[in-house]
Amino acid sequence: MTSVNQSASTATSQDLSQVRFPEGFVWGTATASYQVEGAVHEDGRGPSIWDTFAHTPGRILGGDTGDIADDHYHRYPEDISLMADLGITHYRFSLAWPRIQPEGRGQLNAAGVDFYSRLVDGLLERGIQPWVTLYHWDLPQPLEDAGGWPARDTAERFAEYAAAIHDRLGDRVPDWTTLNEPWCSAFLGYASGVHAPGRTEGPAALRAAHHLLLGHGLAVRALREQGARDVGITVNLYPVDPVTDSPADRDAARRIDGLMNRVFLEPLLRGSYPDDLLADLAPVVDFDHVRDGDLATINAPLDFLGVNYYTRHVVRAGTRPAEPRPTNWVGSEDVEFVRRGIPQTAMGWEIDPDGLYETLTRVWREYGPLPLYVTENGAAFDDRLDADGRVRDEDRRSYLERHFAAAQRALAEGVDLRGYFVWSLLDNFEWAFGYSRRFGLVHVDYETQARTLKDSGRWFAEITRANGL
Ligand code: FCB
Numbered sequence: 001m002t003s004v005n006q007s008a009s010t011a012t013s014q015d016l017s018q019v020r021f022p023e024g025f026v027w028g029t030a031t032a033s034y035q036v037e038g039a040v041h042e043d044g045r046g047p048s049i050w051d052t053f054a055h056t057p058g059r060i061l062g063g064d065t066g067d068i069a070d071d072h073y074h075r076y077p078e079d080i081s082l083m084a085d086l087g088i089t090h091y092r093f094s095l096a097w098p099r100i101q102p103e104g105r106g107q108l109n110a111a112g113v114d115f116y117s118r119l120v121d122g123l124l125e126r127g128i129q130p131w132v133t134l135y136h137w138d139l140p141q142p143l144e145d146a147g148g149w150p151a152r153d154t155a156e157r158f159a160e161y162a163a164a165i166h167d168r169l170g171d172r173v174p175d176w177t178t179l180n181e182p183w184c185s186a187f188l189g190y191a192s193g194v195h196a197p198g199r200t201e202g203p204a205a206l207r208a209a210h211h212l213l214l215g216h217g218l219a220v221r222a223l224r225e226q227g228a229r230d231v232g233i234t235v236n237l238y239p240v241d242p243v244t245d246s247p248a249d250r251d252a253a254r255r256i257d258g259l260m261n262r263v264f265l266e267p268l269l270r271g272s273y274p275d276d277l278l279a280d281l282a283p284v285v286d287f288d289h290v291r292d293g294d295l296a297t298i299n300a301p302l303d304f305l306g307v308n309y310y311t312r313h314v315v316r317a318g319t320r321p322a323e324p325r326p327t328n329w330v331g332s333e334d335v336e337f338v339r340r341g342i343p344q345t346a347m348g349w350e351i352d353p354d355g356l357y358e359t360l361t362r363v364w365r366e367y368g369p370l371p372l373y374v375t376e377n378g379a380a381f382d383d384r385l386d387a388d389g390r391v392r393d394e395d396r397r398s399y400l401e402r403h404f405a406a407a408q409r410a411l412a413e414g415v416d417l418r419g420y421f422v423w424s425l426l427d428n429f430e431w432a433f434g435y436s437r438r439f440g441l442v443h444v445d446y447e448t449q450a451r452t453l454k455d456s457g458r459w460f461a462e463i464t465r466a467n468g469l
Pocket of ligand 1: 184
């Protein structure tokens with residue numbers, strides 16, 4: 001934990017032309033089911049919490065929904081060709097649980113399984129390895145109706161689903177990620193309510209976090225029993241810096257680091273919740289939902305940890321009592337988040353490549369040795385499709401270049417970083433922001449579903465082939 005003034009001076013100038021990655025380094029792109037698939041009523045798919053949420057007026061910017069999204073459900077062959085053009089070795093995508101088990105339990109929906117089976121075969125035909133995420137936020141609505149992630153049973157249902165679908169795809173899919181960003185599922189979903197299911201119950205968010213972790217642990221066990229080869233989880237991590245070195249600001253940073261990063265890293269990789277986090281939360285949450293043996297289950301050995309990185313948090317101790325409104329920061333609502341006034345993306349996220357270097361080296365130093373992958377990194381900018389059919393997204397190219405270089409610095413210091421997935425292959429449904437934020441290497445015209453490789457995509461294709469900048 002360095003204060004902002006210290007960390008600014010650690011930025012090094014690197015000769016980017018010298019940036020090379022190890023042989024066999026994984027280059028990929030990532031997407032998620034609800035963000036790209038569309039076809040929400042087809043082939044027996046049931047509703048997910050995101051269908052319900054997106055169709056609730058006022059929840060999504062512009063009233064957008066994932067009903068059609070990128071129509072990837074029908075256009076996946078074209079999208080696989082685009083991936084081949086990009087020269088990627090791996091494609092990270094998620095399975096829509098409600099396509100596979102519309103009720104969230106029991107019998108599998110054959111047509112849903114078949115879609116993913118065809119997708120996997122299509123990827124393999126083009127020499128692209130499928131990298132499956134089991135859960136990227138689209139919980140079957142019937143499970144939310146039964147209590148959602150704050151209910152322990154959801155963890156059991158998740159493990160059952162994991163085993164059932166691995167049984168169908170495991171012969172062709174080597175890499176299995178249980179959850180994507182459980183922080184978002186728990187805190188955006190149940191504390192601030194800006195994501196589905198939109199509940200604002202701070203203590204329930206902590207129960208959700210625990211049952212997500214438990215579901216992960218139970219799923220790892222179930223997958224291993226079936227002989228799964230590579231099993232891991234993806235977390236979204238942020239460096240959290242105090243704005244000054246004052247004890248109060250440092251304490252604010254410690255609290256947010258606990259609620260953002262360590263609440264997941266420590267149970268997963270050390271088998272316990274951090275004592276300081278439990279103490280911070282004691283006034284608002286009792287942890288009586290944690291049963292004997294849960295933490296050992298959660299602490300199951302992993303083959304890899306996926307890290308999603310976008311930006312850094314800079315915080316200061318609150319100077320006045322927090323307003324009584326729902327936030328993500330249960331028990332630490334008074335902490336203030338500080339903007340540094342540095343360049344930012346269209347999400348309003350400050351561009352901070354050093355933060356990626358710090359995150360990777362921190363995980364390695366404090367929790368390693370463990371193979372790491374950057375499972376998401378990328379940026380939204382206000383792209384424009386020019387009359388000549390090009391998208392001149394130099395800002396995105398530069399963003400990625402600086403983050404690739406930061407990852408390479410971590411590698412050079414011995415971090416076992418095995419690969420890098422750019423978010424995202426396609427412009428897509430960006431959750432509460434709908435279609436207003438474009439992250440793709442490929443531009444999507446939502447009227448016609450026409451795909452256009454952006455300049456950043458052309459550049460990325462050179463990187464994947466040269467395995468360096
Ligand atoms: C991450 C999500 C991903 C995408 C990016 C921008 O938090 O995992 O689905 O929305 O942010």
